[in-house]
Amino acid sequence: MTLPVSVVVVSRGRPQALTRCLAGLAQLNYDAVEVVVVACPDGIAAVQSSPFAEQVKQLPFDKPNISEARNLGIGSAAGEIVAFIDDDAVPEPLWLTHLVAPFQTAEVAATGGYVIGRNGISYQWTARTVDGTGEAKPLPLEGMDPVLLSPPEGRAIKTEGTNMAVRRDLLAEMGGFDPAYAFFLDETDLNMRLALAGQTVALVPLAQVHHGYQASARRSSDRTPTDLRQIGASKMVFLRKYTDEKLQKRAWKRFRNEQRLRLLSFMQRGPLGADDVLRLLRGLNRGKAEGAARELQGLAPLPRASEGFRSFQAKPGAKHVCLKGRIWQAKSLRKQAAELVASGSVATLFLFGPSPRKHWVRFTEDGYWEQNGGLWGQSERSGAKFQFWRISTRFLSECVRISPVRGHDSNEFHR
Structure with missing residues (x-):
């Protein structure tokens, strides 16, 4: 049975990233999904000028409080499951298929997946637990199958706000996210409340999203901090x-x-000066004072959606076509990949150069995935730095590597 899922996306000040996120959601291999966007005026304008305008529930919200924004989204979500992804993230096509599967087991209250970092291959976050101070530590998991977990004493199973899902009725009954967290630790607070309630959480390694760390009011595009007040x-x-x-x-x-220490590392690399470090630490201390004064109160249950489930046109059952070529063939191959997407397929283009250069992956504006690097270079960073390949065998190896998260059609691997 396919469970209906509402995907909530909060966006503020990043309309281009939001448009890209929606384009990624439109490639989901899932046939019962709605999308709820909670966004500032620029974000709402971006949705309305996109091809998805009529398919998306749009909630204007221009306050810098991600918990309040997510709660608005939950209140408009009509799906049995509510999933969350950030506006500067893009899901793999099989994201929801994997993320939602454990909910077929009645005891599962929430699920969380793995997050891929800026090179499009290496993990940013995998399995973790968190304690009552908010400090997380790795949780060793074997293999890539979903794992149902009960939290150890004094800890919670950590899920990431950009890649998690919760049963809608349970989440609404719990009051959603705590607005005392305008930013940072908002989902971790929910993890702790789930743990204290004895709820089971499933971690799903194959439920993967790519997270780009776009610029915001708190950091620049290179991840240099600009304000630590809300974190404090x-x-x-x-x-x-x-x-x-x-x-x-x-x-x-x-x-x-x-x-x-984090700020000093940025100062050593150059983006921050000594005055910047002192300014940011003063902001952190001001945040501490604000947090100490914030009123802590119980969370009221969230309302049910006034509008029914609004289907978002994704790509259930779409073929995944892999293309390959040399870097000097990029122009024609990129055009071919874009045409495949326009015709309804999911497409990945592999461009190989005659070098051991490391690979990177990106989701393009034309809606296809591009993996670019040296024919003999690393994709997974744990692999050999140099390995001799023929282009046909390297191509097939990479297609097989990504197929569990992106899908595949074996007849389309050798284009």
Whole structure:
């Protein structure tokens, strides 16, 4: 049975990223999905000028509070499951297929997948648990099958806000996300509440999204921090809720030192100066004071959607076509890939150069996936830095590597 899923996307100040995210959602291999966008005026305008305008539930919201925005989205979600993805992320076509599958087991309350970083191949986040100070640590999992987990004592199973799903009725009953977290630790707070309620969470390695870290009010496009106030406020709120008062001071000191070391690493690389580091740390301390003063209150249940399920036209059952060629054939192959997407397929273009250059992957404006790198270079960074390949065998190897998350048609591997 296919469970109806509402995908909630919050966007503020990043209309181009939002448009790209919607283009990625339009390639989902899932046949019961609706999309709810909660966005600032520029984001709403981007949706309305896109091909998806009539298919998307649009909720104007221009306040810098991601928890409030997500709660608006949950209140408009008519699906049995609510999934979340950031506006600067793009899902793999089989994302929802994998992410939702564990909900066929009645005890599963929430699921979380893996997040791929900026090179399009390496993981940014995988399996983790988190404690009452908000500190996460890796959770070793074997293989790529979904794993149902009950949290260990004093910890929660960590899911990422850009790649997670929760049963809609349970989430609404819990009051959704806590608005005391305007940004940072918002989903971690939900993880803790699920753990305290004894709920089962499934981690799903093959449910993957690509997360690009676009610029925002808190960081530049190269991830250099520009404001730590909200991070400080959310950290203090989290400590007040889940850490014994006697331990809060020690936990804050450890957190502040981690942030200081992070800023110093940026200063060593060049984006920040000494004055910037001091300014940002002062902002972090102001955030601490704000978080200490924020009112903590119970969360009221969220309303049911006033509008029924609005189907979003994705690509259930679409063929995944892989193309290959040399880097000097890029222009014609890119045109061919775009034409395949326009005709209803999912397409991946592999461009190989005569070198050991590392590979990178991106989802293009024309809606196809492009993997670019040296014929003898690494795709997965754990592999050999140099390995001799013939182009046909390298192509087939890469098609097989991505097929569990992007889908495949074996008859289309050798185009």
